Structures are given as C-alpha cells and as structure tokens.
Amino acid sequence: xxxxxxxxxxxxxxxxxxxxxxxxxxxxxxxxxxxxxxxxxxxxxxxxxxxxxxxxxxxxxxxxxxxxxxxxxxxxxxxxxxxxxxxxxxxxxxxxxxxxxxxxxxxxxxxxxxxxxxxxxxxxxxxxxxxxxxxxxxxxxxxxxxxxxxxxxxxxxxxxxxxxxxxxxxxxxxxxxxxxxxxxxxxxxxxxxxxxxxxxxxxxxxxxxxxxxxxxxxxxxxxxxxxxxxxxxxxxxxxxxxxxxxxxxxxxxxxxxxxxxxxxxxxxxxxxxxx
DNA sequence: CCTTGAACCTGCGGGC
DNA sequence: TGCCCGCAGGTTCAAG
Numbered sequence: 001x002x003x004x005x006x007x008x009x010x011x012x013x014x015x016x017x018x019x020x021x022x023x024x025x026x027x028x029x030x031x032x033x034x035x036x037x038x039x040x041x042x043x044x045x046x047x048x049x050x051x052x053x054x055x056x057x058x059x060x061x062x063x064x065x066x067x068x069x070x071x072x073x074x075x076x077x078x079x080x081x082x083x084x085x086x087x088x089x090x091x092x093x094x095x096x097x098x099x100x101x102x103x104x105x106x107x108x109x110x111x112x113x114x115x116x117x118x119x120x121x122x123x124x125x126x127x128x129x130x131x132x133x134x135x136x137x138x139x140x141x142x143x144x145x146x147x148x149x150x151x152x153x154x155x156x157x158x159x160x161x162x163x164x165x166x167x168x169x170x171x172x173x174x175x176x177x178x179x180x181x182x183x184x185x186x187x188x189x190x191x192x193x194x195x196x197x198x199x200x201x202x203x204x205x206x207x208x209x210x211x212x213x214x215x216x217x218x219x220x221x222x223x224x225x226x227x228x229x230x231x232x233x234x235x236x237x238x239x240x241x242x243x244x245x246x247x248x249x250x251x252x253x254x255x256x257x258x259x260x261x262x263x264x265x266x267x268x269x270x271x272x273x274x275x
Numbered sequence: 276c277c278t279t280g281a282a283c284c285t286g287c288g289g290g291c
Numbered sequence: 292t293g294c295c296c297g298c299a300g301g302t303t304c305a306a307g
Contacts, residue, residue, distance in 0.1 A: 002300060002301080003300060006300075034303090076299070076302095077299085077300080111301095113302075165301095172301070265299095
C-alpha cells in the first residue's frame, strides 16, 4: 500500500491517537524488520511523550520528549492497526505494539521490508535515511526547474528516474505510472529527453493530491479509524495501473493499456497517447 | 557518477 | 483439490 498518499493517510490516522500521549508500554515481537530494532528499543520508548507526528517521503516521524524521534517505514506490506487498548488482540506479524493509556498502535508487516528506528531529533534531516531524499513533491520546493535538473543527464527511462527517491521523494510504482499517464509521457522515454517538466510536475502533484483526498475520505467515513494504509477509494480511480489489456480511459483515445517490465518492475501505460 | 539486477520476506491468485 | 509459478505498493547493495 504504502506510497506517499497511503503513508500520509496512515499518518493522519495515527496522529490523533498518539499526539500528546505517553507511551506506557511497548511490545516488540522479534529482533528485526528490514534492519534490527535499536538496542533497548522498547525501554527507550517507554515513558516518552509523543510530541507530534509528521511525514517525510514515505517515512513517518514521531518526535518524542527527550530529544528522540521514532522513525517508521511501512515497506511493501506494512500496516498500522489501531484499537482501544483493552481491545487489542495480537495478530500474526504484529512486530511492534505501542500502548498509550487508551490505545494500542500495532505495526504489522508480513514481508518485513518495513523499518522502525530511533534517531536524534536535532539534525534528523542529516540522518542517512533522509540525507539523500529529493524534494517533497507537494511542497513549493518541487518545481519544474527542480524536476528538470533531476532528470538532466539521466539516460535511464523517466519511469525509473521518478522511482529514484533522490529525484523526487515519495513516489512509488503506482503513482509514477499514473502521473506519467496524466502527463501523456511514455514511461520508456529517456529521462533526459523529457521536455514537459511543467506538465509532469503538475501531474505528479495532482495525482498525489487526489489520492490523499481519497484516502482521507475513508478516514472521514469511519468512526473507527483504520490507519491501514489501504488504497482507500482511490484504487477505483487508477487509470492505468494494473489495467493491462483494458481500453485506455482517456476520452477519445482508442489505445489499450500495456504492461512492460522496467528494471524489474511493471509499468502500465497507453502507447497510443503517452509519447 | 550512472545503471541494472539481485536480495531481503510472506502471501495470494492463476494455471495446470 | 493441490501444487508450482509469478507477482506484489520499497529500499539497499554489489557489480558492470
């Protein structure tokens, strides 16, 4: 689930449950995810107050009292399951559970490509996890000129370049495909040959904004907030992703959505209208 | 530097 | 029905 819009949705689900609360206990179910949990992880978290939560790229950061920041990455299959504390029932692949006075926040990740760690709040941006990241696509830092500079001199396909988090942070396989469709640019085109950076920048922002709005709508709808990182209702609005063989949804285009492999990942696009 | 491919894991759906 | 294969929303590391 987790590209930028899903991570943002999870963040918005978690924030009201955790912000301002003290971590009364923490249960760790194994010694590692993608990398080992920090030494004495549960102990270092217990008793800390969660000051605020924020997102950078696909990472969720929870700033804690005591000058530390809890960093969370959902990997491919990570989810956050919220429940009233007393109603928490352990599930397979619950690797870490944070308990506040009222709530349980469970990190569940079957494939274990996710990540949980602690860093110093001061200078967090210089941490190796964040140092190499490109601009936030929804911020004013992400402009056509910035995108042009990131694509310049890159011979690899634009699809691959956009997946590289150092160009723009937060895009994944789904939303790169969708943004390129919206911009009418073929994923196969060499990055350095893309001239429509203005259109592409706008497409990226529009796709992400719409997806966040759709994720948010599932939150608004539910009495019980499920910060599960599911695609929410936006999956119904995907134009090309996972739609191989279907007619191109663009009005007036009679193309058929194709799937191709690019550096090991599936790309979906319409050869008729994406040049 | 840039680029590609493999690796890390589990679960699911399709085809036989 | 059951088994095997390929595939999955991400990142990182090695090697060319």
